[in-house]
Structure formats: C-alpha cells, structure tokens
Amino acid sequence: xxxxxxxxxxxxxxxxxxxxxxxxxxxxxxxxxxxxxxxxxxxxxxxxxxxxxxxxxxxxxxxxxxxxxxxxxxxxxxxxxxxxxxxxxxxxxxxxxxxxxxxxxxxxxxxxxxxxxxxxxxxxxxxxxxxxxxxxxxxxxxxxxxxxxxxxxxxxxxxxxxxxxxxxxxxxxxxxxxxxxxxxxxxxxxxxxxxxxxxxxxxxxxxxxxxxxxxxxxxxxxxxxxxxxxxxxxxxxxxxxxxxxxxxxxxxxxxxxxxxxxxxxxxxxxxxxxxxxxxxxxxxxxxxxxxxxxxxxxxxxxxxxxxxxxxxxxxxxxxxxxxxxx
Amino acid sequence: xxxxxxxxxxxxxxxxxxxxxxxxxxxxxxxxxxxxxxxxxxxxxxxxxxxxxxxxxxxxxxxxxxxxxxxxxxxxxxxxxxxxxxxxxxxxxxxxxxxxxxxxxxxxxxxxxxxxxxxxxxxxxxxxxxxxxxxxxxxxxxxxxxxxxxxxxxxxxxxxxxxxxxxxxxxxxxxxxxxxxxxxxxxxxxxxxxxxxxxxxxxxxxxxxxxxxxxxxxxxxxxxxxxxxxxxxxxxxxxxxxxxxxxxxxxxxxxxxxxxxxxxxxxxxxxxxxxxxxxxxxxx
Amino acid sequence: xxxxxxxxxxxxxxxxxxxxxxxxxxxxxxxxxxxxxxxxxxxxxxxxxxxxxxxxxxxxxxxxxxxxxxxxxxxxxxxxxxxxxxxxxxxxxxxxxxxxxxxxxxxxxxxxxxxxxxxxxxxxxxxxxxxxxxxxxxxxxxxxxxxxxxxxxxxxxxxxxxxxxxxxxxxxxxxxxxxxxxxxxxxxxxxxxxxxxxxxxxxxxxxxxxxxxxxxxxxxxxxxxxxxxxxxxxxxxxxxxxxxxxxxxx
Numbered sequence: 001x002x003x004x005x006x007x008x009x010x011x012x013x014x015x016x017x018x019x020x021x022x023x024x025x026x027x028x029x030x031x032x033x034x035x036x037x038x039x040x041x042x043x044x045x046x047x048x049x050x051x052x053x054x055x056x057x058x059x060x061x062x063x064x065x066x067x068x069x070x071x072x073x074x075x076x077x078x079x080x081x082x083x084x085x086x087x088x089x090x091x092x093x094x095x096x097x098x099x100x101x102x103x104x105x106x107x108x109x110x111x112x113x114x115x116x117x118x119x120x121x122x123x124x125x126x127x128x129x130x131x132x133x134x135x136x137x138x139x140x141x142x143x144x145x146x147x148x149x150x151x152x153x154x155x156x157x158x159x160x161x162x163x164x165x166x167x168x169x170x171x172x173x174x175x176x177x178x179x180x181x182x183x184x185x186x187x188x189x190x191x192x193x194x195x196x197x198x199x200x201x202x203x204x205x206x207x208x209x210x211x212x213x214x215x216x217x218x219x220x221x222x223x224x225x226x227x228x229x230x231x232x233x234x235x236x237x238x239x240x241x242x243x244x245x246x247x248x249x250x251x252x253x254x255x256x257x258x259x260x261x262x263x264x265x266x267x268x269x270x271x272x273x274x275x276x277x278x279x280x281x282x283x284x285x286x287x288x289x290x291x292x293x294x295x296x297x298x299x300x301x302x303x304x305x306x307x308x309x310x311x312x313x314x315x316x317x318x319x320x321x322x323x324x325x326x
Numbered sequence: 327x328x329x330x331x332x333x334x335x336x337x338x339x340x341x342x343x344x345x346x347x348x349x350x351x352x353x354x355x356x357x358x359x360x361x362x363x364x365x366x367x368x369x370x371x372x373x374x375x376x377x378x379x380x381x382x383x384x385x386x387x388x389x390x391x392x393x394x395x396x397x398x399x400x401x402x403x404x405x406x407x408x409x410x411x412x413x414x415x416x417x418x419x420x421x422x423x424x425x426x427x428x429x430x431x432x433x434x435x436x437x438x439x440x441x442x443x444x445x446x447x448x449x450x451x452x453x454x455x456x457x458x459x460x461x462x463x464x465x466x467x468x469x470x471x472x473x474x475x476x477x478x479x480x481x482x483x484x485x486x487x488x489x490x491x492x493x494x495x496x497x498x499x500x501x502x503x504x505x506x507x508x509x510x511x512x513x514x515x516x517x518x519x520x521x522x523x524x525x526x527x528x529x530x531x532x533x534x535x536x537x538x539x540x541x542x543x544x545x546x547x548x549x550x551x552x553x554x555x556x557x558x559x560x561x562x563x564x565x566x567x568x569x570x571x572x573x574x575x576x577x578x579x580x581x582x583x584x585x586x587x588x589x590x591x592x593x594x595x596x597x598x599x600x601x602x603x604x605x606x607x608x609x610x
Numbered sequence: 611x612x613x614x615x616x617x618x619x620x621x622x623x624x625x626x627x628x629x630x631x632x633x634x635x636x637x638x639x640x641x642x643x644x645x646x647x648x649x650x651x652x653x654x655x656x657x658x659x660x661x662x663x664x665x666x667x668x669x670x671x672x673x674x675x676x677x678x679x680x681x682x683x684x685x686x687x688x689x690x691x692x693x694x695x696x697x698x699x700x701x702x703x704x705x706x707x708x709x710x711x712x713x714x715x716x717x718x719x720x721x722x723x724x725x726x727x728x729x730x731x732x733x734x735x736x737x738x739x740x741x742x743x744x745x746x747x748x749x750x751x752x753x754x755x756x757x758x759x760x761x762x763x764x765x766x767x768x769x770x771x772x773x774x775x776x777x778x779x780x781x782x783x784x785x786x787x788x789x790x791x792x793x794x795x796x797x798x799x800x801x802x803x804x805x806x807x808x809x810x811x812x813x814x815x816x817x818x819x820x821x822x823x824x825x826x827x828x829x830x831x832x833x834x835x836x837x838x839x840x841x842x843x844x845x846x847x848x849x850x851x852x853x854x855x856x857x858x859x860x
Contacts, residue, residue, distance in 0.1 A: 108351025248445025
C-alpha cells in the first residue's frame with residue numbers, strides 16, 4: 001500500500017514494521033493495487049503488441065517490396081505486385097478535402113454553440129451534433145449508397161461539369177460513386193468531432209478575454225476573433241483528430257468511393273483508401289503475399305494515425321494547460 | 327454621433343454577417359442528421375414487422391425473412407466485447423486515478439488516447455492475426471475481442487475522469503472508518519462515481535454495436551443460426567453492408583430495416599442504462 | 611489521570627519538504643475531551659491526522675513515537691488502528707450513494723459484519739448516541755445527502771460510533787455549520803466523553819472553553835502549552851498562549 005511505504009520512521013524500524021503489519025487487510029490492498037497495475041500494463045502492452053503483430057504478419061511484403069510498397073503505383077493482386085501509392089493518394093486527398101469542407105463549418109458551429117447560442121438552444125443543439133457522431137458508420141454508408149450517390153450522379157456532377165467542366169477536377173462521366181461522394185460523407189462524419197473539441201476549447205478561454213475586448217468597444221465578432229486566435233493550437237489539435245478519423249474511416253467510404261486504385265485529378269472518378277482496400281480485399285486475399293501486403297497497409301495506417309493522434313493530443317493538452325496555469 | 331462613420335457601420339455589418347454565418351453553419355450541420363434519420367425511419371419502418379425479429383434470412387432469390395440471427399449475434403458480440411473491455415477499462419481507470427505513479431500513468435493515459443484513435447479496421451486486422459490465424463477459422467470470439475479493444479479507451483478515460491470527480495473527503499471518510507483501501511475504492515468511491523462510469527460504458531457499448539469494419543474478417547457473418555463463440559456469427563452491421571451492396575431490391579430494403587433496428591437497439595441500450603442508473607433513493 | 615495516547619518527539623513532514631510538526635510531546639487522557647487550538651497552519655489538523663495515520667494518506671511522513679494504550683501506532687495495521695481511532699471531518703462527508711442506514715452501517719458491512727440482526731441494533735444505537743435517531747428513524751432509506759448540514763455531520767458522527775472506536779478525532783466538526791447545529795454538536799461531545807476519548811481541533815476559542823477538559827495550544831508546528839482548559843483560559847503559562855487566547859493574533 002502506498003502510504004505504508006511512505007511512513008518509515010527510520011531505517012532500523014523498517015524491518016520490524018513490515019513484519020508486524022497485519023497481513024489480512026494489507027494483502028487485499030496489495031493484491032488490488034497490483035491487479036489494477038496489471039490491467040494498466042496490459043493496455044500499454046496492447047498498443048505495442050498491435051504494432052508488433054502487424055509487423056510480423058507483414059514481414060513477407062516488407063521484405064519483398066521494401067519502400068516500393070509506398071511508391072509503387074500498381075496494385076495488382078493477380079500479378080502480385082503491390083504498390084500502394086494510388087491508395088495512399090486516395091486516402092490523403094479524400095481526407096484533406098473532407099477536412100477543407102468540415103473545418104470552416106465546424107468552427108462556425110462551435111462558435112455558435114460556445115459564444116452565441118442562448119443556453120436553451122445550446123444544449124439540444126450540442127446533443128444533435130453529438131448524435132451525428134453516434135450514427136454507425138455503416139448507416140452513413142447505406143445512406144450514401146441510396147441517397148447521396150444518386151443525388152450526386154443526377155444533380156451535382158452534371159451541374160459541376162456543366163459550369164466548371166473546364167477544370168480537371170470536375171471532368172468525366174458522372175458515376176455518383178467516387179471521390180466526391182466520399183469527401184461529402186467524410187466531411188459530415190468528422191464535423192461532430194472537430195465541433196465538440198473546438199467548442200470545449202473555446203469555452204476554456206476565460207471570460208475575461210472576451211470582456212476585455214468588448215470593454216474596448218469591440219463588436220461581438222471582433223471579440224470572437226480574439227478568442228479564436230487564443231484557441232489556435234486547440235483548434236489545430238481538433239482538426240488533426242478529425243483528420244485521423246477521416247483517414248481511418250472505413251465503411252462509409254468503402255461503400256461510396258468506387259474502390260479502384262487510380263490516381264486521377266477528377267473528383268468524379270472512383271478512388272480507393274487504405275481502410276477501404278483492407279475492408280474490401282482482406283477476405284478475398286488468397287495468397288500469403290497478398291494478405292501480408294494488406295496487413296502492411298494496416299500497419300501504415302496504424303503508424304500514420306498514431307502520429308496524427310499523438311500530435312493532436314499534445315496540442316489539445318498544451319491548450320488545456322495554458323489556461324489552467326494562467 | 328460623429329464617430330458613427332463608415333468604419334462603424336462596416337464593423338457592425340461584419341459582426342452581423344459573421345453571427346449569421348455561424349448560425350447557418352449550425353443549421354447546415356444538422357441537415358444531414360435530419361436526412362439520415364428521415365430515410366432510416368421511413369424506409370426502415372416500411373419493412374419492419376415481427377418476422378424481421380423472429381425469422382432467419384431467406385436464401386438468395388427468395389423474398390421476406392428476418393434477421394433473428396443477426397440481432398442475437400450483435401448482442402452476443404457486444405456481450406463479449408463488454409465482458410472483456412469493461413473490466414479492463416474500469417480497472418485501468420482505477421489505476422490511473424487512484425494508484426498510478428505520475429510518469430507511468432501519463433504513459434498509459436497517452437496509450438489509451440492513441441488506442442482510441444486507431445482505426446477500427448486496423449483493430450480488426452490485429453484481431454485477425456491474433457485470434458483467427460491461430461484458431462484457423464473466423465469466430466465470434468475474435469469479433470468480440472476486436473470490439474473490446476475498441477471499447478477499452480472510452481471506458482478507461484471515463485472511469486478515470488469520473489473517479490477523479492469523487493471528493494477526496496469521501497475516500498478519507500472510508501479509510502477513517504477502518505475500511506481497507508481496496509474496499510473503500512470499490513465499494514465507496516466506485517459506487518459514488520458509478521453513474522458517470524455507466525455512461526462511459528454505455529457509450530463504449532453503443533459504439534461497439536455500430537461497428538462493422540472490425541467484424542468483417544473476425545466474426546465474418548453467418549447466414550445460419552449460431553450462438554457459439556467459436557464459430558462465425560452474424561451481426562446487424564455486417565448484414566447492412568452486405569445487403570446494401572447486393573443487387574436485390576428486397577435485400578436493399580432489409581438493409582434499411584436493419585439500420586433502423588440497430589439504431590433502436592442502441593437507443594434501447596441507453597434507455598436501459600438510464601433505468602439501471604436511476605438513483606435508488608428519493609431526493610427532495 | 612490515566613492516559614490513552616502518548617506522543618513522544620513527534621515530527622511530521624509533508625512530502626519531505628515542509629516540516630509541519632516539531633518535536634511534539636503530549637499525553638492524552640482517557641475519556642476526556644482534549645481541544646487543540648492554534649492559528650491556521652499551526653499543524654493542529656496534521657497532529658490529529660497522525661493519531662489515526664491519515665497523515666500518510668496524503669503523502670506525509672513522521673518520526674518519533676505515538677503509543678495507543680501502550681502499543682506503537684506505527685507498528686499497528688492502519689486499517690485496524692482506524693477502527694479504534696475514529697474521525698469526524700471538517701465538512702460533513704456522508705457517502706452520497708448510500709442511504710442513511712447504509713452510511714451508518716458502512717464501517718460494519720464493509721468490514722465483514724453483514725448479518726442484519728447484528729447491524730440493525732448497532733445502527734439504531736449509534737444514531738441515538740449521535741442524537742439523530744428521532745429525526746431520521748422514519749426515513750432511514752433516503753440518501754444521506756438529503757439531510758441538512760448539521761444532520762449530515764451528526765450522521766458522520768453516528769457512522770464513526772458504529773465501528774465502536776475508543777478515541778474520536780474531530781477536525782473542526784462545527785466550522786461549516788450554523789450556530790444551532792453547532793450547539794447540538796457541542797452537546798453531543800459533552801455526552802460522548804463518558805464513553806470515548808475525544809480530541810477536537812477548533813479555531814473557536816469559546817468552543818474549546820465550552821466543551822473541553824484539556825486544551826493544547828499549537829503554534830508554528832510546536833506544542834506551546836498543554837493544560838487543563840480552565841487553567842489555560844484563566845492563567846496561561848506562556849505569553850504566546852495568552853496573546854492568542856485574548857485574540858491579539860491568529
């Protein structure tokens with residue numbers, strides 16, 4: 001027990017003390033503390049084990065392809081050539097574009113919730129936004145397949161190619177299934193994450209900051225701008241958490257992105273992400289090398305999300321400390 | 327007043343414009359929510375009937391049938407996930423708040439945060455290599471373990487936060503009565519924080535119930551009745567995925583019904599927890 | 611006079627940095643009320659928390675010796691010790707998720723006495739001793755936090771009594787209460803001293819004078835003066851004591 005160890009009157013008494021301690025009660029404490037420690041250690045080891053397991057299972061592919069796994073642009077299960085570049089491209093492009101849509105919206109919603117909404121409106125609205133985060137990914141996908149994709153195919157893509165078709169981004173036949181659908185659905189899915197963290201970050205800025213600005217004759221918006229500037233690192237952290245989520249999002253994306261390893265500037269074209277490749281091909285992978293390559297893809301995804309999440313947590317934490325200390 | 331010149335009005339206009347935009351963003355954010363709910367409820371309800379809950383899926387080509395196996399399968403999967411994930415999460419949370427030495431606790435906390443950001447498909451891959459490969463076949467157990475791993479960070483962090491909210495004086499009161507620390511922690515501190523922890527557990531369970539990716543190649547799916555944890559098992563989410571992809575209209579429609587049932591299941595879960603955690607004592 | 615606790619050369623530290631108690635020697639008489647007075651930060655709370663080894667819980671350490679009925683405190687299991695030396699805290703702290711009945715029974719139940727036939731009479735007796743029985747006997751199953759502050763504090767006293775301690779430590783038990791509740795607690799202390807040894811920390815000199823038989827004055831971590839209360843408040847030996855009692859500082 002922690003406090004027994006602390007209270008040692010002097011070294012000579014140390015031995016006698018431990019001997020005479022009543023065992024019946026302290027065994028309980030001893031065992032219980034060790035037991036919780038054991039679980040904590042297991043959580044710690046679990047993350048390491050995950051990395052190790054995937055490394056072991058992807059060794060075949062790592063040895064065979066080395067770095068060309070990341071730079072190769074052919075993903076051909078039949079010829080057993082696995083280069084993940086188009087997949088990595090699809091992952092990054094879909095996530096970054098989704099973020100580009102979701103971020104301004106999220107900040108707008110967060111500002112509304114934290115700064116503008118009266119409290120009777122804030123609570124139900126926050127609840128609705130959280131509900132958005134609670135919808136299962138596969139239900140988003142279902143909605144994507146039967147509602148969003150037809151809408152994009154029949155209205156959005158024809159409109160865009162008509163008006164902006166001279167740009168390479170809006171070029172091509174309107175399939176519906178493709179990058180555009182994935183981007184839209186992803187932006188809806190990451191919005192609640194960025195919103196709720198940004199709202200908390202904004203709320204953690206002391207009221208004095210706003211009052212000081214308002215007292216100087218600033219308008220509400222000018223005061224909000226100051227609060228937003230103070231919250232930069234927290235919002236950046238929230239954005240990165242959203243990015244991590246978008247990169248790893250599987251079901252909804254798999255169902256609407258079209259699933260073809262292709263590098264194309266057009267948003268209308270089908271694409272592929274790391275998560276959707278794994279979801280789509282894992283049970284079909286017949287050869288060891290194929291399976292090993294898919295596990296390597298999971299490993300790459302694991303490492304990327306760890307880095308992104310690690311950075312994001314550090315940013316959010318640093319924000320938290322800033323006001324707690326000050 | 328003289329000062330109310332151009333800049334004053336521009337400042338005012340920008341102010342109102344920005345407030346309006348912020349409000350518009352809030353509205354825009356809930357539009358997809360409304361859409362998804364509208365479609366899920368209207369399309370799902372159309373095919374919702376008793377046989378959906380009591381019958382097995384019909385073979386390809388036949389219409390009708392239900393998803394009794396998938397409903398039970400989902401419950402079994404979250405049962406396994408919760409059975410493993412909840413105790414691990416709660417014990418780790420207790421360690422972090424009550425015992426943890428500062429440095430190691432910070433490391434564990436960081437790991438839990440990292441774990442919460444790992445994509446669920448990656449967790450599925452790990453469960454595959456850890457359990458499916460050695461067992462040589464897909465199983466409910468592998469799916470349950472994957473769900474457990476996904477639940478652990480949520481339960482851990484909520485437990486820690488909720489236990490930290492219990493005032494120190496409550497712990498001291500227990501210790502001062504001559505109650506050993508482990509009993510004080512389990513029977514007094516944990517009991518005081520129980521409602522908050524239950525909320526975390528509920529959140530973890532309902533997320534687990536909605537997971538698909540980690541089940542695709544662990545629990546796999548099963549068109550037949552199975553409750554064995556050593557065998558592949560059906561789940562609502564995997565059915566939604568398979569049926570949404572299928573070319574049969576009847577299956578597409580059943581996917582909507584499955585989605586509605588899934589959402590109802592999650593809602594039921596939270597209702598159940600509300601009832602369980604409702605205060606035992608009257609309050610004035 | 612017979613002593614129940616004997617403290618020799620007690621030094622207490624907090625996280626190895628601050629030296630909170632310096633060389634305290636005191637003998638606490640059995641079945642009397644000892645009041646500990648002194649300005650804030652003088653170590654009076656730390657002192658009583660050493661007597662049931664609660665000082666350790668917040669990471670404190672001590673040197674010197676404390677004997678309870680001739681037994682070295684530091685060689686006793688703290689869990690067993692705390693059953694003999696109960697404690698009432700500054701703010702009432704009933705267990706919020708337990709009923710009144712379970713609050714009082716907690717010490718017994720969680721230490722293995724679960725038989726209702728044994729527990730129920732003890733709960734009733736303790737609540738009677740704490741002068742709370744008449745007010746709560748019809749609502750034993752409501753939550754303890756629904757009581758008023760004064761009732762909550764008496765509930766905490768009943769909870770302590772239920773474990774049947776020899777010594778009761780009270781850390782400013784009335785400082786968070788209104789005058790009427792305070793006087794009820796003081797009456798209670800008067801009743802309890804027939805069966806228990808009570809050590810009460812207070813910053814209220816009148817309270818010390820009213821309830822205690824002996825008074826100890828602590829200043830800057832040292833025990834300045836220890837004598838019968840009547841003597842302490844009429845003709846203190848030490849100039850510091852006199853200054854403090856007459857309200858010149860503190």
